[in-house]
Amino acid sequence: MTKRLIFPFLKIPKIRVNTIREYQKPLVDVFLSYKHKFIPFSISAIMDSASDFNIFDMEIAQVLGIKQNILKPIKIKGVGNKIITVYQTKIRMAFNGTQGHDISACFCNNHTAYQILGLPTFNICQQVIFDITNKQTILQL
């Protein structure tokens, strides 16, 4: 049975010298767990089809009790041809009211961007719609 989830775009203010503009970002809420540990609140992460990986801050791995020695270091290249090392493992991820999926996740030290849901997340969805008119992200699982 398919499930349709709707996430309103998150409004993010951005300051430019003396002006404030509002940006609408396609962030969706996911619940993360690893073995018997879980984060009790959903984590908002941006849907980014240009990213080959799900990328989370290393602090999330620490909260989930993931030990450093089971994380596999891999090097990835992003904007500006900059290579960074991230640490990969499998975690369980669920959208609200849906069954969880074991999914590849990379953890990055000093991550200064939004948590990123890349292609592994797109691949568990039947459909992803960025509804710009109504400012919402629609996931069909």
Next chain:
Amino acid sequence: MVNYRMTNNKLRFIGYANKWVAFRKQDQYVVASSTNIKTLIAKLQKEDTRQISITKVPSDKYSYSL
């Protein structure tokens, strides 16, 4: 670290650059923030887990995505 705060009522989300923030999903209003996610979760003990979501707000000056 660049901090910024909204005064315009239309913009409910108050972001703190490179900080973890917890916001109410209904009106996107920030209820707590911290530089550390563990501390943030500790601050949220009395909150309804269904109503709150957590994100990390990047520096507005240098925000990017991969």
